[in-house]
Amino acid sequence: MGMGRGANRAQRQAETQEREQMAALRAGTDRIRSVFADPARLAQITDFVNATRGMLNRDLTRQKQTNVRENRFDLARSGMFGGSLQADRTRQLAEAYGRGLLDVERRAQGAGANLREADDAAQSRMIALLHGGLDDTTAAQQAAQSARARLAAERPAQNVNALGDVFGGLGDAFLRNRDAANRRRADRINRFGGF
Numbered sequence: 001m002g003m004g005r006g007a008n009r010a011q012r013q014a015e016t017q018e019r020e021q022m023a024a025l026r027a028g029t030d031r032i033r034s035v036f037a038d039p040a041r042l043a044q045i046t047d048f049v050n051a052t053r054g055m056l057n058r059d060l061t062r063q064k065q066t067n068v069r070e071n072r073f074d075l076a077r078s079g080m081f082g083g084s085l086q087a088d089r090t091r092q093l094a095e096a097y098g099r100g101l102l103d104v105e106r107r108a109q110g111a112g113a114n115l116r117e118a119d120d121a122a123q124s125r126m127i128a129l130l131h132g133g134l135d136d137t138t139a140a141q142q143a144a145q146s147a148r149a150r151l152a153a154e155r156p157a158q159n160v161n162a163l164g165d166v167f168g169g170l171g172d173a174f175l176r177n178r179d180a181a182n183r184r185r186a187d188r189i190n191r192f193g194g195f
Contacts, residue, residue, distance in 0.1 A: 028130045028139055035143040036119045045115050053108035060100045067093055122146040 035041070071089050075081040122143065130139040 025131060028135075029127050031140040032123060032126045032130065032143045035140060035147060036123045041119070041147055045112055045119075048115060049108050049112035052111045053104060056104040056107055057101075060097070060104055063100070064093070064097050067096075119147060 071086075071093065072081070075083075075086050075089070080086060126134075126139045126143040126146070129142070134142075
């Protein structure tokens with residue numbers, strides 16, 4: 001009888017220890033998940049998306065102003081200001097700006113999605129480390145550090161991957177039209193002696 005009680009007690013201790021380990025793993029997992037689901041973290045991601053959108057919108061607006069100014073000067077130089085060419089170019093600029101706005105939003109949302117994906121990967125990594133034997137306090141601290149580091153790393157990446165030249169093709173078209181107008185003017189001068 002004494003051996004049966006000893007075996008039962010050892011089994012109960014093993015079961016108790018296993019329950020405690022499982023409870024500690026659940027608590028650690030919940031703690032890690034809470035780092036990434038924290039409303040402050042979600043607000044950071046939203047702020048990051050908004051800041052990215054703002055930076056790209058400023059770049060797009062600057063490009064638009066430059067292209068509108070170049071278009072006006074080009075039309076005035078070629079004597080086409082107020083004609084159908086101006087209407088066509090204005091429409092082309094508006095279409096390019098609309099496409100640029102869509103691209104800005106796509107990039108801003110993509111930046112937020114990349115950050116969320118990185119958070120998900122970091123969360124999975126920390127949970128795996130926890131299940132591999134890392135204590136829950138260290139795992140939660142590393143999760144918080146990873147979240148901060150990822151946000152800091154994404155900011156320079158967004159600056160490097162700026163919008164590019166949304167109006168690039170239109171600038172080339174303006175230059176071609178200007179060159180063609182200059183050739184026509186030179187031909188008139190050569191044929192008619194300056195008229």
